[in-house]
Amino acid sequence: MKLTTTLLAGAAALCLASFANSAAADGHGPSCGLNTGEAATGEPIKVGGINGNAPPGDFSGGTDAAAAYFDCVNANGGINGRPIEYIVENDQWNPELAGQVAAKLVNDDGVVALVGNGSVVSMAVNANLYEEEDVMVMASGCAISECYESSNIVSTNQGxxxxxxxxxxxxxxxxxxxxxxxxxxxxxxxxxxxxxxxxxxxxxxxxxxxxxxxxxxxxxxxxxxxxxxxxxxxxxxxxxxxxxxxxxxxxxxxxxxxxxxxxxxxxxxxxxxxxxxxxxxxxxxxxxxxELAPFDSDGADNQNWAAVVEAFGQDGDRRDTFSQSGYISAKFFVEALLELDTDSIDRATVSDAIRAINGAESDLLCAPYYVGDADRHMPNSTGxxxxxxxxxxxxxxxxxxxxxxxxxxxxxxxxxxxxxx
Amino acid sequence: MPRSQITPLAILLIGVLILPLILSSLWVKVVTSAAIFALGAAGISVLFAQLGLINLAQIALIGVGGWVALRLNYATPLPFTVIVVIAGVATAFVGAILALPALRMRGLYLALVTLMAAGAFQILFNAFQFPNGGEGFWGVARQSAADIRRPSVAQSDVGYLRYTLVIMAAGFGLVALHRITGPGRAWAMIRQSEANAMAAGINVTFYKIWAFALSGLLAGIAGALLSGALGQLDARSFLASEGILLFALAVVGGAYSWVGAIIAGVLYKLLPALLNDWGLSADLALILFGAALLHAIMTAPRGIAGQLLGALQRKPS
Amino acid sequence: MVYGLFLVSGLAVGSLYALGGIGLVILRNSTGVLNFAYGAIAAFSAMFAWQVTDWGLPGVISWISAVCIGILLSVAYGRLIAPSLAWREPAVKAIATLGYMLILLGLIGFIWEDALRRIDLPSDKIGLSLLGVRVTLTRIIAFVVSIAVVIGMVQYLRRSNMGLNMRALADNRDHAALLGIPIVRTETIAWGISGALAGFTGLIFGSLVRLEPTVITFMVIPAVAAAICGRLTSLPLTLAGGLFIGVAESMLTLYKPAAPLRTMAPFLIAALVIIWMQRGQKLTFAKEV
Known part of the structure; x- marks a missing residue:
C-alpha cells in the first residue's frame, strides 16, 4: 500500500500532464529510435541498470526513464528489429548488495552495457569490475568521484x-x-x-x-x-x-x-x-x-522526455533531473546501437560504439555530449x-x-x- | 566423538568443492558475505551461549578489523592472509578492552555498554572513514579508492569464496576447541556462579577477557575478509543498528552451535538478497527478523539451529 | 554571545533526548522493561501524524492521532507480548523489544516509501529570541513538557494509588503480586503513559529534526544514554542527563578538532556514568543490576 508514492506521483503526473498534452496536441507523440510504430521481435539485447532506492535517497529516476524510453524503442522497431531487454536492480545503498547485483548483471546476465544507473554506492564498489570486464556504464544519477574519474563510467548528470x-x-x-x-x-x-x-x-x-x-x-x-x-x-x-x-x-x-x-x-x-x-x-x-533543461522547457527533447515517461513510464516513476538524465543516456545509447551491424552487437562492439559517441546534441544539455576513450569522463559541465x-x-x-x-x-x-x- | 567431527568436515568439503561450481556470480558474492558474517555471529554466540553476555557491538568490531586490514593493505606489502591474522589479533585486543566494564556487570547493563560502544564506533567510522589509499594515519584521500590485494589463490570471486569458507571453518573449529577444553569448562562454571568458579580456583577475570578476545578475534577476521571481498568498506555497513540486527539474528539462528552461526549469516545476507532477487521489499526481511527474534526468545531459546538439530536427533531413535 | 547560541541550541536537542529517556525510565520503573522499540513507536506515530495531515485532516487531529498511535502500539506490546516474558531477566525483556523494534521499522518502510516529508506545527511559526537564538514555541514546548512530565510523574508516583502500585511493582514484582496489586492494570497504564510520550516525542522530533523513520527509530540510542545518566530509575537525573548531553554535544561544535566527533557525546557520557556507578565496587563478581 504505497499510498504516499501514489499521491506524490499523482501530483507529479498532474504537473507534467500539461506538457504531455501540449506535446500530443502538436502532433508529436513520443518519438523513439527508428520510430516505425512496429514492435521489435528479434533476439533481445540485454542491457542492465542499477539504481539506489532506500534511505537516504531515491535515485531511481534514471532507470525509470531509461526503462520507459527502451519500451518506447521496442514498440518502434527496436534496434533494427531487436528489442532491448532492460534489467534493473536496486542496490538499496548497500555496498555488498551493490557488488552482488553488478556481478549478476555483468557476469550472469551478460549485459552489453549499463544505462541509466542512478546509484552512489554501486559506482564506488564496481568501478573496477566495469573496467576489468570492459563494460561501459552510461550513468544518469551520480554524486561521487568514481563516476567522473573512471574509464568505464560516463554520467550524464554532473554530480x-x-x-x-x-x-x-x-x-x-x-x-x-x-x-x-x-x-x-x-x-x-x-x-x-x-x-x-x-x-x-x-x-x-x-x-x-x-x-x-x-x-x-x-x-x-x-x-x-x-x-x-x-x-x-x-x-x-x-x-x-x-x-x-x-x-x-x-x-x-x-x-x-x-x-x-x-x-x-x-x-x-x-x-x-x-x-x-x-x-x-x-x-x-x-x-x-x-544541470539539464528546466522541467517545463519547450525544447523538443524535453517535450519528448515528458511524452515518453507519460506514455511508457510507470505510475510511481519520479519525474526529476535524474529522469531527464536517464532519458538522455538511453537516447544516446540507442543512437549508438543503431549504428552497429545488428548481428554483431556484443559487449565489445557496444563498448566501442559508446566510446565513439562525440558531439551528440540535445536541448536538455547546454553543450554537446561525448564519451571518447579516456580515463575519466564528465561530458556535462555547463548548466x-x-x-x-x-x-x-x-x-x-x-x-x-x-x-x-x-x-x-x-x-x-x-x-x-x-x-x- | 568422530561423528560430530565428520559431519562438519563433510559439509565444509561439499561447500568448498561444490558450491562454487553451482552458484552464479551473484550468489558467489552473496554466499561469501553470508560466510563472513556467520563468522562474526559466531563471536556473538560465544559470549551469549557460554557466558550469557549480550554483545551488541560485534558489528563495530568487524568494522575495526576491516579498518586495520585496509590500513595494513595500503601501508605495508604484507600478504593478505597475514593481514587477516593481524587484523584478527588487533581486534581481539579491542574486544578485550571492551570486556573491562563487563567484568563487574552482566545482563542489561553490559548490553547497554556494548550498545554505547557500537554508537560511538559508528560516529568514529563516519568521522574518519575507512582508508582508501590516502596519506597519513587515517589513510583517507578525497578521491576514488585504490586497489586492495587478495590472496594469490583467491583472486577470483570463486576462489575468494573457497578461501572464506576455509577460514570460516577454521574459526568455527577454534570455537569448538575452546568449548571442549579448559576455557569451555571455566566459562560453564562462571556462568553457573562466579563465586563458585572463583572458589574452584578459576581465574574469572582472565577467562571473561579471554571470551571477549576470542569474540573480537572472530570479528576482526570477518572484517578483514569483508574488506577483501568488497575491495573497500563503507561506514554505512557498521551502524549500531546493524549490530543490533546481527545480535538478533545470532539468537534467532541459535547461539549454541555453529549451525546457528551459519543460519545467522544466511539470514543476515542471503535472505535479503533472495527477497531482492524475487523483487520483494527488504522491509519484509526486517518484519520477519523481528518476529523470529520474539519467537526465539519466547519459545525457542536454542534458536532455529536448536530446533533443526533437535528434529534430526529425534528421527534416528 | 556564541556560547549562548550553542547553549540554547543544545538545551533544545537535550530536551529531546531527555523526553526519550523519561519515557524509557517511566516504563522501566513499573514494568522492568527497557523498551528499545521506543524510538520505532515514536517514528510510527510521527509518520502516522504526517499521513493524517496528508489526508487533509486538520493539524490538531494529526497530533492527537500521533499520541493515540503511540499509546496503541505501546500497549499492544505491553498486553500481548510482555506478559509472557514477565518473569525473565531484564536483559531478555530488553532484547525482546528489539524484535518489536524490527517489526515496526519494517512495517514503516513497507507502508511509507522513502520520500521528502515534513510535519508543520503551528508552534513552529511563533518564537522568541533568547541569547541571540530564535527559539520556536515547539522547542519551548519540548523543553517545558519534559520538565512538566518529570514533576508530574514524580508527584503521581508519590501521591496517587496507581503511583503507589507502580512503585511497589518496581521494587519487587513478586511481593506486589502477593499483596494483590493489579499487576496487569498497573502495567498497562505504564505502557500507555510511555507510549503517549513516545508518540509526542516522535511528533516533536519529526517536526524539529527530520521526519525520517530510521533517524527517529535510532534516536532511542542517545535516549538510552540519557536514561543511563538517571541510572534507568531516576526521572530528574534522566532529565538532567539528557539536557547535559545535548549541551555538551552542541558546545563541542565550537572546538574544531572535536566537531566531527561531537555526536559521540551521549555515548561517552553514558559510559562514564556507568563506570562511575561502579566506583567502590571491589567485588570482581558481576551482578545483575
Whole structure:
C-alpha cells in the first residue's frame, strides 16, 4: 500500500500532464529510435541498470526513464528489429548488495552495457569490475568521484562538484559572495571531494571558502547551521541530497537565517516536490544550479522526455533531473546501437560504439555530449541557474560553463575531440 | 566423538568443492558475505551461549578489523592472509578492552555498554572513514579508492569464496576447541556462579577477557575478509543498528552451535538478497527478523539451529 | 554571545533526548522493561501524524492521532507480548523489544516509501529570541513538557494509588503480586503513559529534526544514554542527563578538532556514568543490576 508514492506521483503526473498534452496536441507523440510504430521481435539485447532506492535517497529516476524510453524503442522497431531487454536492480545503498547485483548483471546476465544507473554506492564498489570486464556504464544519477574519474563510467548528470561550483560561480558573480561555507556529508568521495574543490575554487578567486562536513546520520542540524554562523560565512552552499538540505533550510527558517546568508545549492533541490515541503519562506532567496533543461522547457527533447515517461513510464516513476538524465543516456545509447551491424552487437562492439559517441546534441544539455576513450569522463559541465519562487523555479541565468582547475583534463579531452575550439 | 567431527568436515568439503561450481556470480558474492558474517555471529554466540553476555557491538568490531586490514593493505606489502591474522589479533585486543566494564556487570547493563560502544564506533567510522589509499594515519584521500590485494589463490570471486569458507571453518573449529577444553569448562562454571568458579580456583577475570578476545578475534577476521571481498568498506555497513540486527539474528539462528552461526549469516545476507532477487521489499526481511527474534526468545531459546538439530536427533531413535 | 547560541541550541536537542529517556525510565520503573522499540513507536506515530495531515485532516487531529498511535502500539506490546516474558531477566525483556523494534521499522518502510516529508506545527511559526537564538514555541514546548512530565510523574508516583502500585511493582514484582496489586492494570497504564510520550516525542522530533523513520527509530540510542545518566530509575537525573548531553554535544561544535566527533557525546557520557556507578565496587563478581 504505497499510498504516499501514489499521491506524490499523482501530483507529479498532474504537473507534467500539461506538457504531455501540449506535446500530443502538436502532433508529436513520443518519438523513439527508428520510430516505425512496429514492435521489435528479434533476439533481445540485454542491457542492465542499477539504481539506489532506500534511505537516504531515491535515485531511481534514471532507470525509470531509461526503462520507459527502451519500451518506447521496442514498440518502434527496436534496434533494427531487436528489442532491448532492460534489467534493473536496486542496490538499496548497500555496498555488498551493490557488488552482488553488478556481478549478476555483468557476469550472469551478460549485459552489453549499463544505462541509466542512478546509484552512489554501486559506482564506488564496481568501478573496477566495469573496467576489468570492459563494460561501459552510461550513468544518469551520480554524486561521487568514481563516476567522473573512471574509464568505464560516463554520467550524464554532473554530480555535486560541477553543480556546486556552478552555483557558487553565480553567487560570487551576482550575489557578491566573499566567504562561502560548503555544508556536505563527511564522505570522502562525496562531500569531502566536492567541498575540497569548492574551497580550491574560492581561493583561486581570491575569496574564502570553508567546509563544514557533517555526519550523514547527524541528528542535530541546528548546530551545523550555528557552525556556519560562527564561521562568519556570507553564503551557504548546500552540498547535500534533498532531504538533509531541506532539513537545514528548515532550521535556518526557524532561526530567521534567510537574510543572514545567501543560499545556493546544486541540483538536488531542483525537484518537483520541493515546493510542498519548503513553503513560501524561501521565495526568491534560494538559488539552485540545474544541470539539464528546466522541467517545463519547450525544447523538443524535453517535450519528448515528458511524452515518453507519460506514455511508457510507470505510475510511481519520479519525474526529476535524474529522469531527464536517464532519458538522455538511453537516447544516446540507442543512437549508438543503431549504428552497429545488428548481428554483431556484443559487449565489445557496444563498448566501442559508446566510446565513439562525440558531439551528440540535445536541448536538455547546454553543450554537446561525448564519451571518447579516456580515463575519466564528465561530458556535462555547463548548466543554468534558477531561483526558487515557491510555486515554480525561474531561470535567472541561462547556459554557462563552469570553471575550475578540476576541469583541466576534461577541457583537454574536449579540445582533442573537437568539441571546443 | 568422530561423528560430530565428520559431519562438519563433510559439509565444509561439499561447500568448498561444490558450491562454487553451482552458484552464479551473484550468489558467489552473496554466499561469501553470508560466510563472513556467520563468522562474526559466531563471536556473538560465544559470549551469549557460554557466558550469557549480550554483545551488541560485534558489528563495530568487524568494522575495526576491516579498518586495520585496509590500513595494513595500503601501508605495508604484507600478504593478505597475514593481514587477516593481524587484523584478527588487533581486534581481539579491542574486544578485550571492551570486556573491562563487563567484568563487574552482566545482563542489561553490559548490553547497554556494548550498545554505547557500537554508537560511538559508528560516529568514529563516519568521522574518519575507512582508508582508501590516502596519506597519513587515517589513510583517507578525497578521491576514488585504490586497489586492495587478495590472496594469490583467491583472486577470483570463486576462489575468494573457497578461501572464506576455509577460514570460516577454521574459526568455527577454534570455537569448538575452546568449548571442549579448559576455557569451555571455566566459562560453564562462571556462568553457573562466579563465586563458585572463583572458589574452584578459576581465574574469572582472565577467562571473561579471554571470551571477549576470542569474540573480537572472530570479528576482526570477518572484517578483514569483508574488506577483501568488497575491495573497500563503507561506514554505512557498521551502524549500531546493524549490530543490533546481527545480535538478533545470532539468537534467532541459535547461539549454541555453529549451525546457528551459519543460519545467522544466511539470514543476515542471503535472505535479503533472495527477497531482492524475487523483487520483494527488504522491509519484509526486517518484519520477519523481528518476529523470529520474539519467537526465539519466547519459545525457542536454542534458536532455529536448536530446533533443526533437535528434529534430526529425534528421527534416528 | 556564541556560547549562548550553542547553549540554547543544545538545551533544545537535550530536551529531546531527555523526553526519550523519561519515557524509557517511566516504563522501566513499573514494568522492568527497557523498551528499545521506543524510538520505532515514536517514528510510527510521527509518520502516522504526517499521513493524517496528508489526508487533509486538520493539524490538531494529526497530533492527537500521533499520541493515540503511540499509546496503541505501546500497549499492544505491553498486553500481548510482555506478559509472557514477565518473569525473565531484564536483559531478555530488553532484547525482546528489539524484535518489536524490527517489526515496526519494517512495517514503516513497507507502508511509507522513502520520500521528502515534513510535519508543520503551528508552534513552529511563533518564537522568541533568547541569547541571540530564535527559539520556536515547539522547542519551548519540548523543553517545558519534559520538565512538566518529570514533576508530574514524580508527584503521581508519590501521591496517587496507581503511583503507589507502580512503585511497589518496581521494587519487587513478586511481593506486589502477593499483596494483590493489579499487576496487569498497573502495567498497562505504564505502557500507555510511555507510549503517549513516545508518540509526542516522535511528533516533536519529526517536526524539529527530520521526519525520517530510521533517524527517529535510532534516536532511542542517545535516549538510552540519557536514561543511563538517571541510572534507568531516576526521572530528574534522566532529565538532567539528557539536557547535559545535548549541551555538551552542541558546545563541542565550537572546538574544531572535536566537531566531527561531537555526536559521540551521549555515548561517552553514558559510559562514564556507568563506570562511575561502579566506583567502590571491589567485588570482581558481576551482578545483575
Amino acid at each position: 555535486p562538484l560541477p553543480s556546486g561550483i556552478g552555483a557558487l560561480t553565480y553567487a560570487v558573480e551576482e550575489l557578491g559572495t566573499k566567504n562561502a561555507a560548503c555544508i556536505g556529508f563527511n564522505i570522502p568521495n562525496n562531500g569531502g571531494w566536492a567541498c575540497d574543490w569548492m574551497e580550491d575554487y574560492m581561493s583561486s578567486q581570491g575569496l574564502t571558502g570553508t567546509s563544514i562536513l557533517m555526519d550523514p546520520t547527524a541528528v542535530d542540524l541546528n548546530s551545523v547551521y550555528l557552525q556556519a554562523l560562527s564561521e562568519g560565512a556570507d553564503t551557504i552552499l548546500l552540498m547535500l541530497p534533498a532531504g538533509p538540505a531541506i532539513g537545514l533550510l528548515k532550521v535556518a527558517e526557524e532561526q530567521g537565517g534567510r537574510d543572514l546568508f545567501k543560499w545556493v545549492s546544486p541540483t538536488p533541490l531542483y525537484e518537483p516536490g520541493v515546493a510542498d515541503v519548503l513553503g513560501d519562506y524561501w521565495n526568491d532567496n534560494l538559488y539552485i544550479h540545474i 543554468r541557474m534558477v531561483a526558487y519562487t515557491g510555486s515554480a523555479f525561474e531561470v535567472v541565468r541561462d547556459c554557462f560553463a563552469i570553471e575550475s582547475s578540476y576541469f583541466e583534463p576534461i577541457r583537454a579531452q574536449e579540445a582533442a575531440l573537437g568539441i571546443t575550439q
